[in-house]
Amino acid sequence: MKAIQVQRAGGPEVLELTDLPKPSPGPGQVLIRVEAAGLNFADILYVAGEYLVRTRYPTVPGMEFAGFIEALGEGVEGLQPGARVAALGGSGAFAEYAVVPARSVLPLPPQMSAAEAAAFPVSYFTAYFALRTQARAQPGEWVLIQAAAGALGTASIQIAKQMGLRVIALASSEEKLALCRRLGADVTLLNTQDSLLEAVRNATEGHGVDVLMEVVGGAGFAQSLRMLAYRGRLLVIGSASREMAQMHPVGLMKGNQSVIGVWLTPFLSDPAEMQAAVDFLLPLVASGQIRPVVGERFKLEEAAEAFRFVLSRKNTGKVILEP
Ligand code: NDP
Numbered sequence: 001m002k003a004i005q006v007q008r009a010g011g012p013e014v015l016e017l018t019d020l021p022k023p024s025p026g027p028g029q030v031l032i033r034v035e036a037a038g039l040n041f042a043d044i045l046y047v048a049g050e051y052l053v054r055t056r057y058p059t060v061p062g063m064e065f066a067g068f069i070e071a072l073g074e075g076v077e078g079l080q081p082g083a084r085v086a087a088l089g090g091s092g093a094f095a096e097y098a099v100v101p102a103r104s105v106l107p108l109p110p111q112m113s114a115a116e117a118a119a120f121p122v123s124y125f126t127a128y129f130a131l132r133t134q135a136r137a138q139p140g141e142w143v144l145i146q147a148a149a150g151a152l153g154t155a156s157i158q159i160a161k162q163m164g165l166r167v168i169a170l171a172s173s174e175e176k177l178a179l180c181r182r183l184g185a186d187v188t189l190l191n192t193q194d195s196l197l198e199a200v201r202n203a204t205e206g207h208g209v210d211v212l213m214e215v216v217g218g219a220g221f222a223q224s225l226r227m228l229a230y231r232g233r234l235l236v237i238g239s240a241s242r243e244m245a246q247m248h249p250v251g252l253m254k255g256n257q258s259v260i261g262v263w264l265t266p267f268l269s270d271p272a273e274m275q276a277a278v279d280f281l282l283p284l285v286a287s288g289q290i291r292p293v294v295g296e297r298f299k300l301e302e303a304a305e306a307f308r309f310v311l312s313r314k315n316t317g318k319v320i321l322e323p
Contacts, residue, residue, distance in 0.1 A: 003018050004060060006047050011048065017300070017301050034065045034095060035114035038320060039318070041150075044311065061091055063090060066084065069084075086120055115297060127156040131143065134262050135211045137165055142208075148171050148176070148177075149179045152215065154180075157183040162284060162289065165211075208228050214234055216239070217243060217245045218242075218245055225251065293318065295320070296315060298320070299323075300323045306321055
């Protein structure tokens with residue numbers, strides 16, 4: 001089968017189109033024929049050896065995809081060969097076939113396209129765990145979403161609006177901000193403007209934001225802290241700038257503020273948290289109230305181009321790779 005393999009840490013140049021044996025499912029596993037895989041910023045960090053888990057080379061990246069169940073390993077119950085599903089977690093999705101644990105499989109409404117289904121798991125589960133589980137955001141609160149036209153950002157706008165939050169969306173172009181408005185963002189601001197802090201304060205009538213989804217890190221982190229309202233929560237979700245950030249924890253005391261880490265991976269092995277997330281998210285996708293934004297689509301052979309596209313900040317929604 002065709003697969004994108006990586007032998008050593010690096011950028012798009014280390015992605016190699018290879019022919020690998022088709023995997024077979026072990027006990028408790030499922031073999032899926034991949035129709036579409038989501039490309040996440042985390043895949044870029046994983047290939048570069050900069051992710052939160054250590055990358056063991058050689059590896060086939062790709063942590064979410066949609067496809068048809070081809071075969072079930074020993075002891076797998078409740079899944080049918082031929083069914084179309086999405087899958088979340090681990091690696092190996094940038095290939096024609098992938099094997100995942102049965103518990104990583106998500107049933108999805110049949111009206112979703114393969115690309116929409118592949119765009120769903122990482123971004124929507126992360127948005128849910130960030131806003132509901134970690135921030136405990138309440139209706140009427142202000143949330144600021146960085147990189148709001150991206151994969152996680154578009155998912156976060158939709159989840160935030162479902163939760164009754166007021167959304168400030170930040171992105172780097174007018175075209176991106178227009179997408180954020182179509183998804184329901186209440187206020188949209190260019191992240192390139194000089195007076196961003198003032199603009200956020202004005203938009204919230206001096207209140208500041210109750211929740212801030214920080215995905216860029218680096219030098220802007222200090223400014224994010226200054227945007228927080230009294231009892232505001234800053235969610236550390238990513239560091240797309242790949243730069244270190246600094247903070248003075250004592251500064252949090254005056255406003256009873258919190259800085260909270262968010263990482264999807266540990267939630268995946270917490271059945272109670274996952275069930276709560278599924279119970280919240282699946283009715284919303286089934287009824288069409290939330291709908292993944294599918295961005296540019298690339299063939300598997302074009303994986304390096306797809307990586308460069310995301311790195312150049314051109315994408316809106318989720319970039320998709322198709323075998
Ligand atoms: P996106 O589709 O959002 O693409 C990344 C976006 O980040 C860009 O479009 C750009 O938006 C913004 N950005 C800001 N600075 C840079 C930079 N120096 N280089 C590249 N992009 C930059 O990607 P994802 O939705 O996959 O991920 C978004 C962030 O969320 C990442 O930091 C990722 O690691 C994190 N994440 C964390 C998860 C977790 O479990 N903690 C799970 C999922 C994502 P703009 O041009 O508008 O500024």
